[in-house]
Amino acid sequence: MNPNVLATLTTAPLRELLRADIRLTDVFYRHKLDFCCGGHQTLAQAAERAHAPLERVLEDLENQLRFGSGKPLGAEKWPLHFLVEYIELIHHAYTRDALTTLAPAVAKVLQKHGRLHPELDTVAELFVALNEELQAHLQKEERILFPYIVRLEQAAAGQPFAPAPFGTVQNPIRMMEAEHDDAGRLLEQLAEVTGQFTPPADACNTYCFVYRRLQELDTDLRLHIHLENNILFPRALALELQLSA
Numbered sequence: 209m210n211p212n213v214l215a216t217l218t219t220a221p222l223r224e225l226l227r228a229d230i231r232l233t234d235v236f237y238r239h240k241l242d243f244c245c246g247g248h249q250t251l252a253q254a255a256e257r258a259h260a261p262l263e264r265v266l267e268d269l270e271n272q273l274r275f276g277s278g279k280p281l282g283a284e285k286w287p288l289h290f291l292v293e294y295i296e297l298i299h300h301a302y303t304r305d306a307l308t309t310l311a312p313a314v315a316k317v318l319q320k321h322g323r324l325h326p327e328l329d330t331v332a333e334l335f336v337a338l339n340e341e342l343q344a345h346l347q348k349e350e351r352i353l354f355p356y357i358v359r360l361e362q363a364a365a366g367q368p369f370a371p372a373p374f375g376t377v378q379n380p381i382r383m384m385e386a387e388h389d390d391a392g393r394l395l396e397q398l399a400e401v402t403g404q405f406t407p408p409a410d411a412c413n414t415y416c417f418v419y420r421r422l423q424e425l426d427t428d429l430r431l432h433i434h435l436e437n438n439i440l441f442p443r444a445l446a447l448e449l450q451l452s453a
Contacts, residue, residue, distance in 0.1 A: 217251055217266060217269060218250065218251050218252045218262070218266070219250050219251070219252065220250060220251060221247060221248055221249065221250055222236065222241060222242075222243040222246065222247045222248075222249055222250075222251060222254055223243065223247035223248065223434070223437070223438035225251065226243060226247070226434060226438065227284045227438065227439065229273065230282075230283065231272060232269060232272060232273075233430075233431060233434070234272060235265065235268045235269050235272050236254075237427060237430070238268065239255065239258055239260040239264070239265050239268070240258045240260065241254040241255065241258050241260065241265070242254060242257070242258070242392070242430075243430065243434055244388065244392065244429070244430045244431070244432075244433030244434045244437060244438075245385075245388050245389050245392045245433060245437065247434060247437055247438045251265065251266075251269075283435055283439050284439050284443075287361065288357055288358065288360070288361040288440070288443060288444065288447070289358045289361055291435070291439070291440055292354045292357060292358055292440070294435075295354075295432065295435055295436065295440065296350060296354070299428060299429075299431070299432035299435070300346050300349075300350065300432075302428055303342055303346065303425070303428070303429065303432065304343075304346065306421060306424065306425045306428075307338075307339050307342060307343065307425075309421065310335065310339075310418060310421050310422065310425070311335075311339060313414055313417060313418050313421070314331065314332050314335045314418055315332065316414055317412075317414055317415050317418050318331070318332045320412070320414075320415075321410075321411075321412075321415060324410070325408065327401050327402070330397075330401050331398065331401055331402060331418075334394055334397050334398050334401070335398070335422075337394055338391060338394040338395065338398070341387065341390055341391050341394065342391055345384070345387045345388075345391070348380070348383075348384070349384060349436075352374075352380055353377070353380045353381065353384060356372050356377060356380075357377065357440070357444045360377070360444060360447045360448055360451065361447065363451055364447055364450070364451060369451070376448065377444050377445060377448045378445060378448075381441045381444065381445065384436065384441070385437055385441070388433045388436070388437060391429065391433075392429075392433070395425075395426045395429065398422055398426070399423075399426065402419055402422065404423075405419040405420070405422055405423035405426070406419065407419045
């Protein structure tokens with residue numbers, strides 16, 4: 209790899225790399241780099257935190273950039289109303305479905321296997337906390353923050369605009385980012401207590417389903433949070449600043 213490109217990748221924040229090419233999420237997932245809540249980290253910092261060899265990460269990034277299939281998502285260029293709708297219809301809908309499906313399955317696995325696998329008590333406690341956190345979080349975004357962001361876009365197009373009761377969009381964004389951090393920590397704890405979502409040898413089908421679904425939720429939520437923290441929220445803040453000026 210060209211030394212200049214190598215230096216750029218190493219020192220670039222993860223969020224900037226993903227804005228350039230969303231396909232790089234495949235590499236970040238593989239090496240467990242935190243690109244959602246930790247999107248401000250440089251690639252080198254994220255690799256060090258994840259105990260991932262930087263040379264191997266760079267090699268995988270180079271292969272993805274050269275040979276990876278698909279086109280960049282380009283969400284940083286979408287109209288804000290479309291980005292909001294995409295997040296709600298794709299990621300919010302998936303999150304609600306996953307949580308609703310998991311709730312009875314987690315309780316069933318705890319009841320059937322809790323005696324032999326006491327870690328399931330912790331899994332159930334963490335899941336209940338995650339479920340409560342995310343259900344409330346999605347409602348606040350959909351009822352308060354997202355409609356305001358759409359109104360900002362409409363105001364930029366010349367429509368009448370009324371200031372928000374919360375003062376500046378930075379206030380709810382700060383709260384949402386804090387809640388993203390909380391959800392991320394809960395998922396990290398779930399990953400740790402489940403051995404990175406690896407079911408034991410005596411796991412039944414429901415047991416395996418729960419761990420697989422939790423891992424899928426973890427994967428989707430990372431991309432979900434990236435779209436909000438690193439693309440939607442900064443664009444909303446910049447647009448509000450532009451309108452106020």
